[in-house]
Amino acid sequence: MLNIDAAEIEKLIKLPPDASYGDYCIPSYYLKQNGFKGDPEVLANKIVDFIYSYIINLPDDNAAELNKITNNNDILKNFKQYFASVGAKGAYINFYVNKQKFVNYIIAEILAKKNNYGKNYLGKGKTVIIDFSSPNIAKPFGVGHLRSTVIGMSLARIYDFCGYKTVKINYLGDFGTQFGKLITAFCRFKNANLDLTEFKNDPIKFLYKLYVKFHSESENNPELDDEARLRFKKLEQSIIGIDDVSELFDDIGDDLDNYDNNINGDVYNFCNDNFREYSAEVRKSGNAKEYKEKEYKEYNEYKDEDRNEDIDKNRDNDRDKTAGQEISGELYLWKLFRKLSIREFKRIYNIINVSFDFYEGESQASKIAVNLVDTLLRANIAERSMDAVVIPMEKTPALIAKSDGTTLYLSRDIATALLRFKKFKFDKMLYVVGSEQSLHFSQLFNIFKILKENEIKFEKQDLFLRYASEISGRLHHIKFGRIIGMSTRKGNLVFLEDYINEAKEKARLKLKTDKQHMLNPNVSAADKSENSASAPLTSSDAGVNADAYNDNDDIALKVGIGAVIFNDLKTRRNVDVNFNWDNVLSFEGQTGPYLQYSVARINSLIEKLDKEYSFKIKIENLYSSEAFYNIITDAEKKDFCSINDYDFELVFEIVKHLSLFEDTIKDAASHDEPSVISTYLLDAAALFNSYYQNYKLMNLKSDFVYNRIMLLISVKIILESGLNLLSVPILKKM
């Protein structure tokens, strides 16, 4: 009767909407797909009768009878031990666990596994590439980029937790017409009223100003656009002309302190002179579209190397070489812009604790993309259309080359995917990019499908394209909704750092008033609730020393970051987010700070109880195995909880929730949806806070308190693991 395997049964198990129906249930109509027939209600009753007569009512040692049903099933053998009763209600088979055993089992398991609790092997032996953040160098790092950054980082951690080998790639937007504009603006406006010292201090904002200025000026002066196009054209030729693509990421030398000398002197003039020369040349020849085609050795020489070696060799591929050869002014400026930008990006990533295994750029793929277009034309997969090159598709044709022969985002993405597959042999690649680019990615994925279908058309020696057929189906667009109505209070674009700082300031203010209240309890509740700064507090009059101030500064920053990051991860990716300062800066309710606060509260509580009862539990050692040795041995021999405890119902509810952690992680991974974890953590924290408020632990029996500390540690482990997966900073105290 029960010849369904355990994994399949697991899929059938659901959580009832209300605990009064049971702790777990199996809706009997689910069993129809396993060959059961008839009225679901009758079926449910039959199964319950069966369980009673063949399992529950049998004596413990009647293994022979059990073997009649199944010869190898621990679940059945342990059934009596872990389940208290079973009941049929309507079409549902409801299972009631042995609550006391359940609680003790789960707590012991969490304490034993510690921050490995919830880890699983969903992705064992698989490699996943996560392409995220990918800011555009010519544009500032705004709150818009934060979503990709934060979702991507979280997914990387989740996949890692699920046993995948994860590769985090930042694919910089370092190529395209906007660089022509920037270079033009830089050369033209340099002597106008731009403050060049700002270029050094805050290159991103400087470049942004240049960009904005270019656009306002070019409205009245179309010549600027022409110059920008030509400058980009020249830049692209410089880039394509480089044989070794990795040179593109070579450092131009760390002479940034003298950058203005370079700009003011040789480089700046070089730049202009070359441009004049170049544009004269182009006018003379009358053909700005023509460019020299080259055979790129690299293109046809890809070999299957050990990808792991490749990964290690290239990890953190910052180069510190100085390019020896002469380069064009455009290329110099482009490298300079990129270098400064990356430096700035890294500074920001560092603040929010984000890191990458590789920094790539579109520029690296451009030369391959050029040749790719040609190959696809020859194979009759692509065709010419109004001088441009397109791949016909059911819907919108995919444009892969402009009529002047230069490549596009799409063609470079094809090349990049090929390069990455060659390098990593990934099982899965995630592009964490906004939903407005859905068409782009559906075209990209379709192209690989077409390449697979037309595999036969490619010449055998074309090793590179051979990968194309394998890529189809491995690419995923992890899209997310737009942030609507986002602006500063003044109405401009929001820079990420300003955003974090605003959150930080608010947190600092709150810390200040809290501290004031603690030191001076006579402050009325009304004053405090207004959270006002009406009674300004200096560090001296509150007796707050410098250390405390630094502490508070650090706490405020982490609270601010937590608020900002969590705000982006708490809802499903796909929904558009209405940006609202009041919501973002709220630290109450379903927020990052609420979670951080819950952890801090647990720490503080454990510390106080430990001090009072002398259990000698060291919070800072909780994750070292030695410190846990005693706890684990205790876990084996004693119960943490009894069904007769006055707080048992809530304890059971908490532990039951904790037990769902692993499923939650898997759910988040399989749907590429960090918000699943956010929701889970909010529920966990709410349960804990409810416990905290309603059951005071001070002045109770020592044994009981010790057991509850084990519960608190379990909650702490789960909350901290979850926050780590979201990359929300964890605070010891608040």
Next chain:
RNA sequence: GCGUUCAUAGCUCAGAUGGAUAGAGCAACAGCCUUCUAAGCUGUGGGUCGCAGGUUCGAAUCCUGCUGGACGCACCA
């Protein structure tokens, strides 16, 4: 016009192979700090799940149509 996507409480959102009575948080109202951090807790009110059909034992969930919003639709990325 075509395509993608979304519509659940006043606001922001959960509710994911269709399943039992649709849930939180803000905001509102009423309580709780001489005792473990009030960034908290307890309670109350608040819903035609955009509208209309369909599929079936059963629909917020799947299908069709409609309405409304967001985004995209070849030389930007």
